[in-house]
């Protein structure tokens with residue numbers, strides 16, 4: 001059977017769907033109808049491709065991290081350089097796509113949630129580019145750990161609203177953005193930052209991010225004459241990962257590995273790895289997914305050194321890929337991610353985002369046990385400039 | 400006839416409108432929830448909406464968010480809420496109780512176990528804010544099997560085709576959300592409600608309760624004229640927040656009495 005998800009109601013097997021308050025249902029349905037109308041529209045596609053090429057700077061290159069690979073003495077590590085995109089992460093691919101849709105729907109006000117701030121920056125950027133009002137919700141704790149991005153958003157003309165409720169991180173920023181949307185439903189387009197949420201977001205965000213995997217599928221044969229043995233990406237909500245993975249789902253010889261945030265370790269309970277930790281199925285933020293929760297169905301506070309992975313859920317398509325066994329999900333702890341961060345700085349002159357460092361860390365973990373002619377393609381989803389404060393703090397340095 | 404149907408039938412015969420207060424179970428203390436429920440009934444409440452606290456109350460404004468946080472801190476859980484209803488029923492076997500909250504705590508318990516326990520303890524209806532009809536097939540099956548009414552929200556943005564669909568599935572009463580926004584917002588528009596109701600009535604034969612944004616006796620009175628029941632949530636929760644454990648039952652009772660008088664006159 002050919003892999004083809006979601007179904008018309010937005011279900012990926014038992015996952016996904018539209019779990020929203022009644023006031024927002026018509027908005028979500030309108031979004032779905034408009035997206036389905038424009039996704040294959042030649043003019044829409046041409047404009048999206050134009051923006052990706054001339055504004056974002058695509059295609060992003062693939063780079064052979066040779067010194068690092070030699071040091072590890074096993075499989076060759078290649079990096080898909082999403083960090084070189086305008087604004088420094090993969091998030092802009094999706095933000096542009098949704099902004100183009102917002103423009104066609106006549107919405108002049110956009111809102112977004114952000115964790116690490118990369119999606120907030122991407123949204124603020126496209127809002128400036130297309131002349132829209134922009135409000136970004138960000139957990140108060142994340143505002144502290146990602147201060148440079150807060151300033152960037154403000155420079156770009158966005159209003160950054162600190163969220164003080166709950167765990168004061170990404171999930172609470174989502175809650176607050178949904179509250180804004182329900183209040184301003186007619187004027188506002190919610191530019192959601194990851195491949196989760198109510199249908200059509202998981203599908204739409206995936207489609208916009210698939211440019212990553214589509215490019216890689218062409219670039220790898222050009223570079224090495226074949227596809228990689230495995231594709232590896234970090235998974236927060238799962239947008240950079242599904243963007244790389246999806247085009248490879250029907251290439252069975254390519255292994256697919258998603259890397260979640262292990263925080264202080266799965267056993268500690270302080271992590272953000274619902275798939276690896278075998279969390280139960282639940283409903284949050286509009287979709288049914290594997291969800292970190294207690295036995296009473298209350299969402300538990302998560303922990304990760306990287307704000308962008310610090311989320312209790314994960315997109316519905318990753319839940320399905322786990323269940324059908326097409327992708328494998330593992331967790332990388334804070335300290336392993338930090339070691340990978342350092343290694344890429346020192347061996348390759350590339351400062352990765354802490355989120356991306358998780359994917360890299362897993363590649364570094366398995367490469368030594370593999371033959372030298374094996375190839376691992378890691379999605380370097382973003383650059384680490386935003387993480388200077390966090391890393392300096394850990395190293396005991398005040399900037 | 401169910402407790403909800405009987406209640407609305409009696410009110411109709413008396414030409415009166417239902418007063419439906421909302422409180423969050425476990426706020427300000429688990430031990431005060433049942434006394435508060437009895438106090439609400441004594442003050443004139445016809446149906447009780449009992450909030451099940453959730454860690455991520457996306458449809459709620461700051462007031463009910465804080466109530467949820469307090470209740471969770473007090474150790475309130477869905478099973479605990481159901482136990483409180485059992486306790487309430489020892490003294491009150493007639494006032495309908497509707498649980499209101501988000502779907503995940505029920506998902507975690509399992510819909511079948513939930514519906515069964517609802518029937519055991521005397522819960523009459525369940526309203527899950529984030530479970531629209533499209534995603535509620537399994538939920539319905541179990542609620543129906545145990546005679547628990549699924550209560551639905553309709554909104555100013557709801558289109559006619561959906562009203563029709565909800566009309567088929569709903570039992571008990573239908574809850575019309577009187578504004579675009581979260582609970583506790585203050586921008587209720589009476590003329591918009593008046594305009595929307597005929598469209599709702601065309602398809603919905605059940606009583607229609609209106610809530611969200613009703614903060615004082617005058618508004619409650621005006622809204623009651625238009626529909627069959629008035630739901631008051633954040634204003635009551637705010638009263639709870641501003642009271643001490645000693646005077647909370649009395650304070651809330653006084654407020655609900657005022658609302659009762661306004662609605663009846």
Ligand SMILES: Cc1ncc(COP(=O)(O)O)c(C=O)c1O
Pocket residue numbers: 089090115116117118119193194195234235236237238239240241307308309353355356381382383
């Ligand atoms: C650089 C980077 N990578 C990854 C993520 C995680 O998001 P997702 O799983 O949607 O790719 C983020 C989120 O903020 C990010 O900034």
